[in-house]
Amino acid sequence: MLSPTKAALDQGASGPDAATPGDLPPPAPLTSEDCAVFLDFDGTLVEIAERPDAVEVAPGLAELVTALSTRLEGRLAIVTGRSIAALQDLLGPVEIALAGSHGGEFRPGAGCAVEPLAEPIPAEIISTLERFAAANGGLLVEPKPYSVAVHYRHHPEALEALLTCAQGLASAHSLALKHGKQVIELAMPGSDKGTAVARFMSLPAFAGRTPLFLGDDVTDEDAFRAVRGLGGIGVLVGAMRPTAAAARLPDVTAVHAWLKAGLNPEFQGKTQS
Numbered sequence: 001m002l003s004p005t006k007a008a009l010d011q012g013a014s015g016p017d018a019a020t021p022g023d024l025p026p027p028a029p030l031t032s033e034d035c036a037v038f039l040d041f042d043g044t045l046v047e048i049a050e051r052p053d054a055v056e057v058a059p060g061l062a063e064l065v066t067a068l069s070t071r072l073e074g075r076l077a078i079v080t081g082r083s084i085a086a087l088q089d090l091l092g093p094v095e096i097a098l099a100g101s102h103g104g105e106f107r108p109g110a111g112c113a114v115e116p117l118a119e120p121i122p123a124e125i126i127s128t129l130e131r132f133a134a135a136n137g138g139l140l141v142e143p144k145p146y147s148v149a150v151h152y153r154h155h156p157e158a159l160e161a162l163l164t165c166a167q168g169l170a171s172a173h174s175l176a177l178k179h180g181k182q183v184i185e186l187a188m189p190g191s192d193k194g195t196a197v198a199r200f201m202s203l204p205a206f207a208g209r210t211p212l213f214l215g216d217d218v219t220d221e222d223a224f225r226a227v228r229g230l231g232g233i234g235v236l237v238g239a240m241r242p243t244a245a246a247a248r249l250p251d252v253t254a255v256h257a258w259l260k261a262g263l264n265p266e267f268q269g270k271t272q273s
């Protein structure tokens with residue numbers, strides 16, 4: 001039975017605006033009886049890389065999340081800012097629940113069709129950002145069905161102008177602006193990782209369980225707040241910062257170890273990371 005401590009929940013309740021964040025305890029060991037698990041991808045299941053297509057997926061990762069999903073009777077989902085297609089290009093065609101494009105696309109479970117939860121991003125937004133990128137040193141533009149990302153990791157000098165451009169587009173087209181790790185994203189309004197988690201938790205397979213969300217980026221804070229509101233806990237992956245999470249794991253390696261421990265004894269020793 002998963003039992004986050006009251007102290008952990010109280011610490012998480014200080015929220016992302018806490019002046020003195022302190023630190024957070026690790027999450028309780030994962031057991032199958034009571035919980036539902038939501039996993040961010042970049043920075044949580046795989047290390048951050050120089051480019052979106054340069055991430056290294058650990059051997060056995062797809063099998064690990066699939067086995068854990070089976071153990072949890074389907075109550076496990078990857079909730080990513082990437083498109084579902086891009087995620088599956090990297091991870092393989094995993095048969096689990098998925099949400100992509102920051103909640104803009106949703107697959108309720110293995111074998112289900114992907115449901116759009118947002119309107120497609122207008123083509124003119126993408127072409128405006130592509131023109132901006134070309135005129136500012138060749139920033140990397142990553143179009144997705146319901147959002148578009150502009151990566152400035154290799155052109156930090158362009159950030160200020162990029163923000164001005166993106167804020168203008170966001171305000172003119174009523175888009176949500178997200179500032180993740182070395183990336184500015186514009187997304188169709190109404191969907192984020194928090195709404196994706198809430199939608200999963202309304203499904204019969206998930207309802208009434210204790211949700212845990214593991215994520216590293218500020219774009220995961222919507223999900224941390226959502227799980228807290230549902231009596232669950234967010235797990236911040238990486239260095240401590242102001243957050244709505246109630247527990248913390250230091251890095252991707254620790255996430256893999258925590259997931260594998262949740263499969264004991266069936267899976268121990270069968271994956272590498």
Ligand SMILES: O=P(O)(O)OC[C@H]1O[C@H](O[C@H]2O[C@H](CO)[C@@H](O)[C@H](O)[C@H]2O)[C@H](O)[C@@H](O)[C@@H]1O
Pocket residue numbers: 040041042043047048049050051052053054055079080081082083142149151153180181182183185217219
């Ligand atoms: O929600 P996530 O699964 O964490 O996805 C968030 C964004 O991740 C990707 O960008 C990030 O990872 C890249 C590869 O490590 C890195 O180069 C980039 O700087 C990061 O921002 C992805 O490309 C985006 O589409 C996702 O929204």
